[in-house]
Amino acid sequence: MDDRSRYEAVSSRDARFDGAFFFAVVTTGIYCRPSCPAVTPRRANVRFYPTAAAAQAGGFRACRRCRPDAVPGSAEWNVRADAVGRAMRLIGDGVVDREGVPGLAGRLGYSARQVQRQLNAELGAGPVALARAQRAHTARVLLQTTVLPVTEIAFAAGFASVRQFNDTIRRIYARTPSALRAEAGTGLGGGRATGLRAGIPLRLAHRGPYAARAVFDLLGEGAVARVEELTGEPGRRTYRRTLRLPYGTGIVAVDEASPGPWLEARIHLTDLRDLTTAVQRLRRLFDLDADPYAVDEALAADPRLAPLVAARPGVRSPGAADPEEEAVRALVGRERAAELVERYGKVLDVPCGALTHVFPEPGVLAGAAPDPALRTLAAALADGQLRLDAGADRAEAEDVLATLPGVDRRTAALIRMRALGDPDVDPYGTPGAERWRPWRSYAVRHLETAVREAAPPAGRGHPQSSAPSQAPATSRQANSSTSVA
Incomplete structure (x- = not known):
């Protein structure tokens, strides 16, 4: 533009x-x-x-009317595989808050000066400024949805001092933190204020149409016991899961129904410093920063996909809340993953209904899992040979996966699609898929959704992204659907 x-x-x-x-x-x-x-x-x-x-x-402050700090992230960062795109995903994940600019640069394989120069040249702000803007948004959410003391909010949002917190809030919002909180209605969140026990209520914004049913169907069919669950009737369901986060653990709940361009969510954290990271991982899981207009326009140009796009505008390609967990699940399948959780998963200090565990860490599986292929994958994740974090190089990760025993081409592609959030992956070698670039992942989801919704309930299996052993059958179905369309 x-x-x-x-x-x-x-x-x-x-x-x-x-x-x-x-x-x-x-x-x-x-x-x-x-x-x-x-x-x-x-x-x-x-x-x-x-x-x-x-x-x-x-020198500009945020509009009080349209709240520009609450918009979806740019879809560009999901598509781009260069240093700037990877840097933006890492900043969103909170790496600068936890590791500083040197940590960000080290993950990208550049010097801190090079990262600073590239981000300033293209985005008009360096990594510190980008992270500060994100901290301010986190602080505003906490100020207006919780009754936590302002001092606690300052450090939970990632600020190094209360003075820095106060100065940033005044500069960006032209109000003091207390005034910003009072705007919510009562000075304690306008009746919506909560403590940690009730969770932090959030609206996870998305742009354009959002095919929620397809996303919730996929997550529900692949849910791993003790870590995930989907409850409620279609159209009014709630997806809940546990999270392993940098400072602690979390439990999140996301509702399928929404009155606006967002998903209603609640997040329970053992450490509030994990809020930014938890939110970004939910955004990747639900693919909330996608541009459905660009995707649907491109795919609708193919006569085989046009009817599917017209029937389900805004189909998303879900990512992963925990990329390392997703890689293990892609290798072993849903049922085996549930066994690993029961045997090796970390038990929550305070279980929440059916959610009782956090998925086992790669280091635990590397030293204990009986399956040699699983141990090798877990060891590669644990020692950093295989990186699947928000800023990982997707091509390098796939090259490493190709060297691991038990990881075939389809499994590696599924990991790239879900764990790395790649929008342009076709795990099944679908004929004619090249014309769907750079949105092959979305085309695959359209085909899978059509097959899933056409199948009788008793015949609906688990999605292949969680159970790759079933992928050949699903691939044949997808190819059949393609030829018929």
Whole structure:
């Protein structure tokens, strides 16, 4: 896009571009999302920025009306495999907060100066500024949805000091933390405020249509006992699971039904410092930063997929809440994964209904699992030979997977699709799939969803991303569906 087309998007309040760029108004000192309902400013007074952090660095504060800090992330970072794309995924996962810029640079294989230069040149902000913008958003959520003391919120959001926290909130929101909290209604969240026991309520924003049924069907059919569950009737279901996080554990619940362009969620954490990471991992699991407009437009150009896209706009390609867990599950299947949880998983200090364990860490499986192929995979994950974190190089990870015994091409592709969130993977070698680039993962999900919904309930098996032993049959079904369409 150029500035002319960006201004056209702002003038038409086009929500398709929320998160893709931001605009600021020099006469008000405020920056907004493109769909902001306020009166469209004169073009001469508008400046465009690729990130919220860049707008903040330019001296602009967040609009109170459209809340630009709460938009979905740019879909570009899911697609790109270069250093900037990988850096943005790592910053989202909280790496800068935990390891600083040197830690981020080390994971990318660059010097800190190179990372700083590349991010500034392309995004208008360096890694510290990008992380600070993310911390501010986390702090606003905690201020307006919990009754936690402001001091606790400052450190939970990742700030190094209360003074830094206060200064950042004032600069970005033009209010003190106390005033920001009071805006929620009562000064304690407007009746929505909660403690940790009730969980932190969140709205996980997405852009465009969202085919929730297909996502929840997939997650429910692949759910591993004691770690995951799907409850409720179709259309009103809740997906719940446990998380292993950098500072502790968590339990999350996400509702299928929603009154707006978001998914309602609740997060229970043993350590609030994990909030940012937990949110980003949920966003990857539910593929909330995707651009359904671009995906659907590209796939609908194929006559074989056009009817499927028309029937189910906004189909997503779910990622993984825990990439290492997803790799193990892709290798051993759902039932075997449940056995591993029961035998080697960490028991929660406070179980929550059917959720009692956290999936076992690779280091535990590397030293104890009876299956040689599983031990080798777990050892590669534990010692860093195989990296599946948010900033991993997807091609390098697939090369490593190809050297591991027991990991065939299809299993490696499934790991790349789910654990690494690659939008362009066809695990089954579907004829004609090349024309679906760069959205082959979404085309595969369309075919799988059509097969799943056409099958009688008793005949619905577990999705192949959790049980690769069933993938050949599913592949034949998908190919059949393709030829018929």
